[in-house]
Amino acid sequence: MSEEHYLELCENPVQFEHASSVNNVFFDEANKQVFAVRSGGATGVVVKGPDDKSSVAFRMDDKGEVKCIKFSIGNKILAVQRTSKSVVFPDKRSLKLLKSQSINVNWYQYCPETAVILLSTTVQGNILQPFAFRSGTMSKMSKFEIELPVVPKPAKLSLSERDIAMATIYGQLHVMYLKHHSRTANSTSAEVVLYHLPREGACKKSHVLKLNTTGKFALNIVDNLVVVHHQSSQTSLIFDIKLKEPDCAVNTHQPVLPARSIHPYRIPLSGPAVVPSQPPVPCQLYSSSWSVFQPDIIISASEGYLWYLQVKLPPTVNLLQDKGKLMDFLLRRRDCKMVILSVCSQSTRGVLPVVATVFDKLNQVYKEYLEAEQSYTVAMESGPSRGSAAQKRPVRTQAVIDQSDMYTHVLSSFTERKGVSHKFIIAVLMEYIRSLNQFQITVQHYLYELVIKTLVQHNLFYMLHQFLQYHVLSDSKPLACLLLSLESTYPPAHQLSLDMLKRLSTANDEIVEVLLSKQQVLGALRFIRSVGGHDNVSARKFLDAARQTGDQMLFYTVFRSFQQRNQRLRGSPGFNPGEHCEEHVVHFKQLFGEQALMKPSTV
């Protein structure tokens, strides 16, 4: 069952001295630093940041119990709060009041990422007033009301700060409200209500996540997924607000996957006292001593660990049966490429409609990237002056699976797979080509080559012929050459190839070569004349070919034709030394005599 855990704690947690009677632990969400304060700082303060390098240790005088301790950004200034009304900065600094607002506040929440503070106001506490800080200014955003499940009478504080969290999901700031079930209102289970908080404009209720259970919950955001931990069942649920639910009302979401617990975690015992062979101890997940912070932090103060929560994608493949939905889900995840490719490989063992859906989802994203890339190129070429802001180069996420990825990781091995009917192999390849065409993506030559190789392997030449007839395999010189090479096994390939070269209109030399190789010397000559290339062709090439046929009259005709050309171009029927036709002149004389040569015309 371990393959089913789709959430895990990171492998390298931040370790700190666990909380105890002599050691107080604080966490600063802005810098993501853990402070371990021993004996009020007298025996040491150890600060551990998200990476090993940002660890700081110092001592300070014990001036009473520390209520809160933080660094400013860049660890420049330390602030310590020991009483409810004073903050001490160990360096002497002066503070200046920039702006003030007078509001009755029950509690506040701060989102360091977006620098937005949320204040709970009114008696019930459900009118939330956000402020945004930007470059030294504080601006009031429009306030909004959280709908309470029951309105208490008489009015009392009914919205707890524990039930509100702020986080950025898909680039947009959201306020998440954990709405507990209430026996009086007819709700049978808890839900998470998301309010979209835009920079400008009103805050709107945007999504409802159905938890289908009751109890104690905690929220995290990982890879734009809302993770809801449920303590009593020791499981977690994930929600993707971009995933459309066909059976639900607009913007109501069911969990993407069935509830599963976080992957079991073992704490490696370390330190000098530990015998190396001692096995790691399993860590108690969903412990009541856990603290959860946004977006993806879980802290166990009693054990002295800070973990980042992570999503493991491979287990989702088997948990989500609907492959279309699975693709929608995976395409929005960060490290999705290999998983998506494995889903593609897996789907080629399934049925065609599913294969088609998977390809279409894939190519939709691929096409969007290509378009963005193209409009960026166009914008760059037309100069940076155009348009207000300089356009950013589109980021190629892992979800962009191009044709070479598909060829390398999925299709080429699929066509070699034993025990698959060739009918199905071709159907899958055609389905991919159909999907690319549907999104107007130019199909790469190697895919056509794969189709042709498969068809030829199974002697399906008539099928190939029909595909070419309807231009399903787009014209190109390499493809025309490939067809020429098939002529010995399938004679019509010759005609198909010539047609293709003709349509390319840039392959006249190749057409001449093909015709000459077939000893169709007159045909080649007539062709090169019809396209106006007669003046520039190598006479020697034609004379060689004419002589090889052994047809003397043909040789005569071709020879005279070039003499006429020379006459027209240079006023003389003779060949230039650079044309290397001497042996043919000799041959001509031998066959037809000196007098048969065209004489320079006298003007």
Added chain:
Amino acid sequence: MLMISPRMASGMQEKQYTPSLLSFFIYNPTFGPREGEEEKKILFYHPSEVEKNEKIRNVGLCEAIVQFTRTFCPTKPAKSLHTQKNRQFFFEPEDNFWIVMKPNKDGKPPTIEYQEEEILDTVYGAVVRQCYSMYKLFNGTFGRAMEAGGVELLTQKLEKFFYRYLQTLHLQSCDLLDVFGGISFFPLDKMTYLKIQSFVNKVEESLSLIKYTAFLYNDQLIWSGLEQDDMRILYKYLTTSLFPRHSEPELAGRDSPLRPEVAGNLLHYGRFLTGPTNLKDPEAKFRFPKIFVSTGDGYEELHLIVYKAMSAAACFMISASVELTREFCEQLDGLVGPQLTLLASDICEQFTINRRISGPEKEPQFKFIYFNHMNLAEKSTIHMRKTASVCLTSVHPDLMKILGDINCDFARVDEDEEIIVKAMTDYWVVGKKSDQRELYVILNQKNANLIEVNEEVKRLCATQFNNIFFLD
């Protein structure tokens, strides 16, 4: 360029006599080698009311001619016999089995002087071969019937098949197109074509009994899962026999039994052209015609299901060893009906768009016939839509005959060539052969000279055939 000009277009009489069938018979000389047993040689004879001795005499004569001419060229036996009054065409499709066809001028006593050039050997030779191919499509080879039930079964089968088939044979409307036996392909953009591919693949996957599928629109082929030669004869059957027999349901009245079926909530126009006419009928029979197609080392027998929605027709072929049930037909109807209806309207829409884009100037103002031996693609602006009975042409039979003559000339040599003929009726007829392709153009330009005609044809090639490599 070979030029024949001016040329007398034959048959300038006021009245045209169209040939029809005088007799048609099949015999095997090894079945009655002894004297007095000659009747045993005859496997089929049309008209059947002919007196026995005359049948024997006619068969004997053919046998003698074939034997006699064989002495001159053992590898190539006689193909046709011209006499003052009529012609006969011989064809030996299988060892010792001979098919003989004698066309005749309709309604005229055979004593009248025969217009020698009115009947083209190539055209009628092709008709005889087609008769055999059609028999073989539905019955397999003569040899197969012999193995299964001896002469008795073979004669039964021949009787059953040719009795009806010969009635549909309209010799008077046979022409160059019968020589080609080509397939008209429906012009389609790549995307719609890929959609059809996808449809075919998905249907074959979910109804895995289906071995082969062919897809047609407007009586023109778009996709064939069958090999070329089998498709050629099946196409002939579909377009000249099956499709014309079925009127469009869209044209049928509201209360007509042909009105669209309502499956679930989705309206679709799908219906079976072979097998059950009405799936809801509790008495419905689920029997389909059987056809024989070639496999690598022989023949296989298949059920032929033809299912149509609006102008789109899909042929599904299933091994004859499987018994087809009501459940299967319902499943097929439920799956294919809605999709095919949708595809049909997609194709129609795309076709209209393409037409609009290409504009009226692309519409052919020329009368031409094109044929490609490689993929059997044929295209004719001379022939009107085929109907069940006749194939109408928009040009005078004399001109059609000239086309036939040019075709005979082409058949004699391997080289590419071009022939320009000035007919007496002010028409120019041009034939071009390039690699495996043949093009015949009829121009009505009274005062044009040879150079102008040549230029005109070049222009035609540049507009109508710019997609293909055509040497000029």
